[in-house]
Amino acid sequence: MSNEDLYHKVVGYVELTIFPTVVNLNRIKLNSKQCRIYRVRVNDLEAPFLYNDPTLEVCHHESKQRNLNYFSSAYTAAVSAVDPDAGHGELVIKVPSELWKQGDDLKVLKVYIEFSLDQPKGGLHFVVPDVEGSMAERGAHVFGSCDEKMKIFSCHRFWFPCVDSYSELCTWKLEFTVDASMVAVSCGDLVETIYTHDMRKKTFHYILPIPTAAPNISLAVGPFEILVDPYMHEVTHFCLPQLLPLLKHSMSFLHEIFEFYEEILTCRYPYSCFKTVFVDEAYVQVSSYASMSIFSTNLLHSAMIIDQTPQTRRCLAQALAQQFFGCFISRMSWADEWVLKGISGYIYGLYLKKTFGVNEYRHWIKQELDKIVEYELKMGGVLLHPTFSGGKEKDNPTPHLHFSIKHPHTLSWEYYKMFQCKAHLVMRLIENRISMEFMLQVFNKLLSLASTASSQKYQSHMWSQMLLSTHAFLKSISNVSGKDIGPLIKQWVDQSGVVKFFGSFAFNRKRNVLELEIRQDYTSSGTQKYVGPIKVTVQELDGSFNHMLQIEENSLKHDIPCHSKSRRNKKKKIPLMNGEEVDMDLSAMDADSPLLWIRIDPDMSILRKVEFEQADFMWQYQLRYERDVVAQEEAISALEKFPTPASRLALTDILEQEQCFYKVRMQACFCLAKIANAMVSTWQGPPAMKSLFTRMFCCKSCPNIVKTNNFINFQSYFLQKTMPVAMALLRDVQNLCPKDVLNFILDLIKYNDNRKNKFSDNYYRADLIEALTNSLTPAISINNEVRTVDNLNADVRLILEEITRFLNMEKLLPSFRNTITVSCLRAIRQLQKNGHIPSDPSLFKSYAQYGHFVDVRIAALEALVDYTRVERSSGELQWLLSMVQNDPVHYVRHKILGLLCKNPPFTKTTDSALCNEALVDQLWKFMNSGASHDWRLRCDAVNLYYMLFGLTRPSCLPLPELGLVLNLKEKKAVLNPTIKPELGVGAVMDTPASIGIHGFNTMEDEDIDMETVHDSQAFIHHHLNLLERPSTPGKHTHTHTHTHTHTHYIHVLKTLLIQFSAILFIWHQITTTVISMYGPYEQALGNSGKEKLPFNRKKPAKPASGRGTHLPQLVGGEGD
Amino acid sequence: VFSVHMVGEGSVSICSIAGKATSSPAENYLLARRRTLQVVVSALLTESGFESAEKAAVETLTEMLQSYITEIGRCAKAYCEHTARSVPTLSDTVVTLIEMGFNVDTLPIYAKRSQRMVITAPPVTNAPVTPKALSAGQKRTHPAHIPSHFPEFPDPHTYIKTPTFREPVSDYQVVREKAATQRRDVERALTRFIAKTGETQSLFKDDITTFPLIAARPSTIPYLSALLPSELELQALEETDSSEQDDQTDGENTDDPGADKENSMLPPSGVVPSTKASEDNVIDNPYLRPVKKPKVRRKK
Secondary structure, X not given: OOHHHHHOEEEEEEEEEEEOOOOOOOEEEEEOOOOEEEEEEEOOEEOOEEEOOOOOOOOOOOOOOOOHXXXXXXXXXXXXXXXXXXXXXOEEEEOOHHHHXXXXXXXXXXXXXXXXXXXXXXXXXXXXXXXXXXXXXXXXXXXXOOOOEEEEOOOHHHOOOEOOOOOOEEEEEEEXXXXXXXXXXXXXXXXXXXXXXXXOEEEEEEEEEEEEEHHHOOEEEEOOEEEEOOOOOOEEEEEOOOOHXXXXXXXXXXXXXXXXXXXXXXOOXXXXXXXXXXXXXXXXXXXXXXXXXXXXXXXXXXXXXXXHHHHHHHHHHHHHHHHHEOOOEEEXXXXXXXXXXXXXXXXXXXXXXXXXXXXXXXXXXXXXXXHHHHHHHHHOOOOOOOOOOOOOOOXXXXXXXXXXXXXXXXXXXXXXXXXXXXXXXXXXXXXXXXXXXXXXXXXXHHHHHHHHHHOOXXXXXXXHHHEEOHHHXXXXXXXXXXXXXXXXXXXXXXXXXEEEEEEEEEEEOOOOEEEEEEEEOOOOOOEOOOOXXXXXXXXXXXXXXXXEEEEOOOOOEEEEEOXXXXXXXXXXXXXXXXXXXXXXOHHHOOOOOOEEEEEEOOOOOOOEEEEEXXXXXXXXXXXXXXXXXXXXXXXXXXXXXXXXXXXHHHHHHHHHOOOOOHHHHHHHHHHHHHHHHHXXXXXXXXXXXXXXXHHHHEOOOOOOOEOOOOOOOHHHHHHHHHHHHHHOOOOXXXXXXXXXXXXXXXXXXHHOOOOOOOOOOHHHHHHHHHHHHHOOOOOOOOOOOOOXXXXXXXXXXXXXXXXXXXXXXXXXXXXXXXXXXXXXXXXXXXXXXXXXOOOOOHHHHHHHOEOEXXXXXXXXXXXXXXXXXXXXXXXXXXXXHHHHHHOOOHHHHHHHHHHHHHOOOOOOOOOOOOOOHXXXXXXXXXXXXXOOOOHHHHHHHHHHHHHHHOOOOXXXXXXXXXXXXXXXXXXXXXXXXXXXXOOOHHHHHHOHHHHOOOOHHHHHHXXXXXXXXXXXXXXXXXXXXXXXXXXXXXXXOOOOOOOOEOOEOOOOOOOHHHHHOOOEEEEEEEEEEOOOOOOHHHHHXXXXXXXXXXXXXXXXXXXXXXXXXXXXXHHHHHOO | OHHHHOOOOHHHHHHHOOOOOOOOHHHHHHHHHHHHHHHHHHHHHHHOOOXXXXXXXXXXXXXXXXXXXXXXXXXXXHHHHHOOOOOOOHHHHHHHHHHOOOOOOHHHHHHOOOOOOOOXXXXXXXXXXXXXXXXXXXXXXXXXXXXXOOOOOOOHHHOOOOOOOOOOOOOXXXXXXXXXXXXXXXXXXXXXXXXXXXXXXXXXXXXXXXXXXXXXXXXXXHHHHHHOOOHHHHHHHHHHOOOOOOHHHHHHHHHHHHHHHHHHHOOOOOHHHHXXXXXXOOOOOOOOOOOEOOOOOOOO
């Protein structure tokens, strides 16, 4: 029994109080994964139970099928089979027949479950630093136990049996017994802390009187340092030992966020206390639970760090927004998720606007809009509110995706992020329609209804007010605002896709009219047609004018009358949109036209991409004089196509203008570099930005030396960081980085002096290394000679010298978040890739190991993934995949798969030696059963599989023996579905029955060549069949066989769906004992988990069992 | 006797080299004393019944006597300075004698013994004058507002700034250049040293010395070094803005949770919570409350 074994163990006890709402309650279904259940009692009577987790292994019985369509449908079916919203669960408890009578009288039932959790792979995460040394030292470590902490993530059924649904609310009493040196932080109010009798452990008693769903319950245990917020004593912060000073600084503004939300929502924070816990190896950066939030410890920073500060504040603001919408008010069903994500994202946006300013806010909205547009155009639409018609899912709303969006658990992580992004953008569209006042009134109304409901007893049936559905939200909006937002919802919520506009114009001088043409592309993937109003802003000589145009089915052209005649010689100031009047040099513009610039949908009130054509001088005017940052950014991206001296001047002017938003100026740097490269033959003067940088940041007396660092002005700090990075992208006629640019950057590094600065320069130095990386160009190689030190290019030698020194210094004086190591690793990979130094993965492998800071590991892994692709190395791919399976940090595993997807070693369309049967099998096994403990990881694996092999059978697999199979149902022979060629998306839509991504129609086809039918599918088929029959409550006969395995009974159920849709679980009482040090239960519990968890899997069910009798029928009906 | 040892330590070394015939007044003074001591020694010898003595023996005894007296003087002075006085008193001398193992009670009897010889007092010679310190420049006379009885100004060189500078290195460029080069050299030398003495990784298979990289070593708690500012940075921060820290709130915060945490770890004794309660009656946070003892259920 090693120490680790003792560490990673939880023994618990759950008590549920159930108010039956229907008669004939014989079965109770709960969610539970990887727990070992010892005993279940209902009202003091031993209750038999069945434990079946179909998601452990998605596709059973070694099948030749290796296509993703099949997997996705099987996986969806498996998740559906235990979906708590549909009344299913992994754990089925049979109510003893003695209590049936009581249940029929709708009396309270109490369910007691004893369970333990051994070495959990998911759900609970233990972080125990591995201390080397003798047993004594290890022992000391165990008893001192100063380094243990753990945290939990979203999937609650992983760590205690519950109803893992956001819609089943109940109040909670939680008790945790932990070692005396630990603190257990959980949801609700800490009532008291009591020592155990031996005084070596403490029990934390929590009560959460506000009805809360199980997924909003969490726990964190560790030797935390405690900080009571100096402004709000109800708020407590927790961090790991030694980080208290950072915690103090990072949390010093949290009260401002609180005040802001409470003010705009005119509603008190709903819980009586709030806790923030910072843990290592966090699953996600921010996760919110009822009255507590768990953050990654890497968000903590000291006062010296500039770049991390806004990021940390954003994370805190996000977490707090989710406390109101997401935790306190939770979703009615998965389809309503968008409302909560939308509202929390929206109020978070309001916070951003207030704290970071309107420019930052608009910049962020544009970024988010660009992100969602890019994703949808690439991957297909993101659907916010999917509707599934009844139990049948024939019409799959998202046929373009390789996964099902019916459950959160089958969703790709990237898709979910985009989903959240779109949700808040849509919420903003609603605000545009009904005004912010109404919007906030709606939120206030929802919150006050919920808080009234939360104080009521369960019997008053008010708790459903705390659940928010799309319908209720829309109703509330129409009540408050009196406006009909139906079309908006239909367009953006019920439908997926974005709008793609192409705009161009001509000026008709005779009529003094602007003829605007707006076309749409609504046929390509991820797009939709837009019909409705659109705003166009025209800046003329006489001022700025808004025009509302109607986009209709067939009209492309719009005539907009102009207000001003062209008049170029009158010296008069030109009024802008914001009322400002400016002098402009009008010599660049067209003499005949009064138009300065035109903007389509300037307020971003459509989820769209606009490609607008206007002359280069118009973009330049827009960049110089339009005050909206979004317009400026659009102008910058447009100017990339116009490499002229005028563009150069406009960009340089913006760069120098201190009133201009710094992110615009940063973007201008990169654009200027691109323009300079395009104009390389005609470029006059020193390299772009060099004289500017010298003027802004170098000493007056000696212009080659940079001033000693002083980052007190953040705008110029960010500019100082960005300019060298952009300058390094400059190329001369030979397509090399100009010598004086490289020397300039080397000088910046040499003369960098941070001694007098009150801020750390780690990000600046990291960016200087990035600049060095950017300056690299492919090496000229003769006859593929081996790269040695001797034939190293002189410039590269200088660069390598700097990188070596930086990387070595980092070992002695590590920088914040090891930013410099990260930059160095990227630089080394770039040197390798460009053939300056030999390509070698061993350095990256050592930095990718567990035990390095997570950012460093990710950077090293990124390099390794790149190496794998470039060198087609199967060894490295195997190394990465084994890390995906074995690494202790969930985030790293997730990230590796994400990196592999982004930079795949090969794709379905390319041939590669890496693509072989063994790899298919390996990935398949991982998806199928290896990643059963982590939804996110499994979906990542599915993504990778899709990226590598596509939807259908991987091309490297041998063809199955049977080309044709007989479909008994349709009474005809069909092509074996396993060898169906991959069809395009369009084709899928044409023939949904033949190759839908999931749904029973295809499953029936695919079941044919399976030896037996998958359990969960059988469950569903079976129960759906049952559903179709009229149910006669109380008259069901339950055939169940008692298969005696130790102390458990197997029951097979028939009437689950009918009963469980109506059951409410209310008073959820949990007593969880967290054993961290000792394992007294280990002995007592002799049985091994293997035997128990899937115990009905391997052993064939007895013929008399209910399932046993049904399965052969199902198979026999359709099989061969 | 006592007047002799007032001379103190300084005289000892001078005495020992006094054999040489010199004619400076200070030496003459010392020689006279020495001669008296020799007379004393001879008288004592005579008193004890010696008729003659070798010169060397007398010299030795004189030396011993002189050391003994000097030690009494040194010691007595130390005692007196210990009690913050500057002039030794009788009691200092007595304590000294006791300290040196001399039975003081026997002294009066010895002094009044009958056969003692009376020696003539040493010839009066001028006390040695301390040689004038090297003086440079003209001493300043007192300005009008300083009364004349105040001490004189010291020599000008002790307070006057004499600017002697080499070629000025205030050229900004040179300074920066020098600082940068120096730092880089130090960094390079240091990292090379560490790399030479420890494990390394190399970017080139054939050459492991040109660009040696210190091997990456996983740590047990990697986030600590990555998040906490290094001592160097902290130092720099203190130097730059020690004034900007708002010590007050900071100080308060550090005290409370730290102390409370400790308390929560300890079994609550009667004293700790009560002092606690008086301190933070403002902050009532459940995590700061002391841990309760379990209820005793054994009733036997």
